[in-house]
Amino acid sequence: MSAAEPLPPTVTLASLHPGDAATLAAIHTDDALYQRLLALGFRSGKLVQVIRRASFGGPLQVRIGTTDILLRRAEAEKITVQQP
Amino acid sequence: MKRIALLGMPNTGKSTLFNRMTGGAARVGNWPGITVELLTGKILLGANMVEIIDLPGIYDLHGFSEDEQVVRHFLHDNVPDLALIVLNATQIERQLSLLLQLKQLNLNMVVLLNMADEAKKFGITIDSAKMSESLGIPIFQMSAKYGTGYPEALHAATRALRYPTPRMAEQLRAQLEQDDHIESEMARVLQHSVQVPARMPDNLTTRLDQLMLHPWLGLPIFFGIMYLLFQGIFLFGQPLQAGVNTAFGWLREAAVAPLFSGLPPTLQGLLLDGVYNGVATVAAFVPIIVLFFLFMAIVEDTGYLSRAAFLMDALMAKMGLDGRSFVMLLMGFGCNVPALMGTRVMRSRSLRMLSMLVIPFSLCSARLQVFVFVSAALFSPQAAPLALFSLYLFSFAAAIVTALLFKGQFPNNEPFVLELPPYRFPTGRQMVMRGWHEVTHFLRRATQFIVAGVVLVWLLTHLPASATPAGSDTFAGIIGGWLHPLFAPIGITPELTIALIFGFVAKEIVIGSLAVIYGLSGEALSGALAQQLDWVQAYSFMLFTLIYTPCLSAIATLRSESRNMGFTLFAIGWSLVLAWAVSFTFYQGARWLGY
């Protein structure tokens, strides 16, 4: 990608489907959760992959690097990503 | 004595390392500045005794959870002579952030990259020498589980202990504010020393999870596993328990009774029918307890509990709880006390309180003893395991009903974010240590409560001296008589009422006190129960035992964890009301249906 090209639009992590991968753009949560997500490896620029979603509107399983993390959709909606 | 603190993120193997260092000989210690108890152990390192302290796992030093506050306060008020920082080597890319934060505190530290065995399997290579050089801290790779690299790590710790203990920086918080450069620092360190494959190999965990976390099969599989576990405990455990009982009976006739034959009859009765019968009946459960905790340890260690959290979170959310509350409920099947303490990972006080309100309904291993005994005595061999399993369902149901009723009082919007570890399987050594730990824990409880409990039961059922033993004119009979109007509608006899009163202290005493009340143990006690009760009464008794107040230790834990006496009293009161209502409905319903 050349520098002049516009960046792809951001979507929320919650809107990704199982198997999708995207680049983490930003986290819009309160401080406490922000800290926790940082410690779990959610840093902008990292590749995040959605592995699966639980039934009945349950949590998502996502993978960042070598860590698998469960998080609710409500939380995933506060995280924006860029799909390639 | 010098002190070494183990620090690191949750699930990095701190406890495993702690057990390896101390051989499992831990005790609980109190520390200035913090209200919770920490595990400590003393070992000989080099020529000196040192004290090892296992701190709760933390994600970062800023964290807002109770555990993170505990660690902050601990470090501030009790600067360790050495901090052993345990990091998961497979996640070094992100766990480095905690190390960099800790580094700002100027602690004397040695870093252990644990789970080196897994890192190797995942194709992650770490040049610890290079990393050590770029950070200026000694860094070692090891496996706490299998022991590789452990001697070197211990050696490094011994050497590092020679350095003087640093002083804690006055402005702990201010030091931590400058977090901004951590990211670039992480990149710098990782760049030359760590290589992680771009894609994780398609390993066992991925394949297993396709089945275990399957959208439709996941939950049925979960309940299937639970069912098999409890069936297994009953099928293996019950004959073992009966066998031990027979052995105790034989020992009594062969050795203990002759030994006491010279004593006056009352004292003989107290020692034999009171202490010996009571304790032997309780001790007969040791095999079941060990078996149970071995199963629990395996389930816990495999990482399946986090999967259960994934599967159940959506349902738990409807009850105002989350996946972690569910895991704590499952942990409560072992013992409610650690499960109650496990709620510390929750940040929202409401969520924590609601979880603590429902955890005591978890059918803990002490209650399991009562149910194994009573259901084996009153139900056919085919029906007994089913009766037991149905009690587990009631246990869940009580928790669900309670949560649904009170979720309005404890509203929360705590985020649910949880790590999903890979599947792991405990080694034989880990299982033996766990089994041993449970035996000693049980014996400690036995000496604390059970002996005193059964002696008291014996006295109540034999005094005043003029009364017929266990008759209605003894103290126990009188108390049973008072309470009779309350317990008759739920089919519970005065004898059982006395046992329930003692069950308030510890559920292990329930069967022990029945042994004392009837003056019988083992088979003979089962026989007496079967003669006096029908299955409806027995089941009603089990329901009541399941739901009414957790034991004294659980109450104490509720009180200390909630720091709220009103809440504690409410939890006790509610469980009594619910227990009575459920038993009443069951008992009267069954009678009405003609059973």
Ligand SMILES: Nc1nc2c(ncn2[C@@H]2O[C@H](COP(=O)(O)OP(=O)(O)O)[C@@H](O)[C@H]2O)c(=O)[nH]1
């Ligand atoms: N493969 C592997 N597993 C380990 C190692 N150390 C600990 N574990 C496992 O990792 C899990 C978490 O360990 P634990 O000691 O409870 O972690 P803690 O939360 O930091 O105390 C357990 O299942 C351990 O058996 C190790 O060196 N290698």
